[in-house]
Amino acid sequence: MATIEKNPDDKNTCKNAEALKLTNDPVKCGFSGIEKAILACKKCPLHETVTNKVIGKGSTAPKVLFVGEAPGKTEDEKGIPFCGRAGKELDKMLEYMALSAEDWAVINTLKCRPPGNRNPTKPELESCKPFLLAQIELLDPKVIILLGNTAERAFCPGRKLEWGIPENFDGRIVLKLYHPAALIYTRLREEVQKEMIDQNRGLWE
Numbered sequence: 703m704a705t706i707e708k709n710p711d712d713k714n715t716c717k718n719a720e721a722l723k724l725t726n727d728p729v730k731c732g733f734s735g736i737e738k739a740i741l742a743c744k745k746c747p748l749h750e751t752v753t754n755k756v757i758g759k760g761s762t763a764p765k766v767l768f769v770g771e772a773p774g775k776t777e778d779e780k781g782i783p784f785c786g787r788a789g790k791e792l793d794k795m796l797e798y799m800a801l802s803a804e805d806w807a808v809i810n811t812l813k814c815r816p817p818g819n820r821n822p823t824k825p826e827l828e829s830c831k832p833f834l835l836a837q838i839e840l841l842d843p844k845v846i847i848l849l850g851n852t853a854e855r856a857f858c859p860g861r862k863l864e865w866g867i868p869e870n871f872d873g874r875i876v877l878k879l880y881h882p883a884a885l886i887y888t889r890l891r892e893e894v895q896k897e898m899i900d901q902n903r904g905l906w907e
């Protein structure tokens with residue numbers, strides 16, 4: 703199962719998920735503490751149908767953190783985010799953005815696949831949000847790229863960001879771009895996505 707590898711500097715690491723419950727502070731538990739807590743999580747019914755929980759992949763100190771929606775069928779089978787069709791589109795985006803391996807990481811709003819790839823529900827997003835926030839805190843990216851409306855709903859419920867217009871959230875730059883899956887059959891959207899990336903290159907270059 704692919705995870706964001708533990709940072710060797712991550713000294714304050716909880717020994718297990720029980721410790722996490724005790725401290726009630728996932729950030730203090732470090733990457734391995736968050737991973738254990740996610741694997742142990744039964745806060746919503748998705749844990750009953752999941753094959754593999756999906757934690758994240760990429761750098762442990764990314765400049766840019768992508769936030770996707772939820773694992774799909776392939777991700778659920780492999781335990782790796784964006785390893786199916788949408789992943790191929792994300793790879794194209796990374797190349798267009800000229801990001802190298804140490805510059806980026808990707809996580810999802812939900813760590814478990816919603817059956818049949820349905821949209822995440824509000825209670826599911828709320829249950830998983832502490833993990834999302836803890837991952838953001840630990841990865842500490844300069845720029846967060848919300849991939850589509852679900853990532854926006856999870857990160858800043860009730861807020862509507864303009865596509866491709868960066869905003870400041872507590873000292874971090876947040877940018878909403880199209881979800882890679884939304885680009886698969888839509889050439890026009892792909893062009894708009896490239897324009898939005900071009901307009902924002904200064905954020906990560």
Ligand code: URA
Pocket residue numbers: 770771772773774777782783784785788789810883
């Ligand atoms: N779509 C997502 O939002 N996340 C994945 O990991 C795969 C597809």
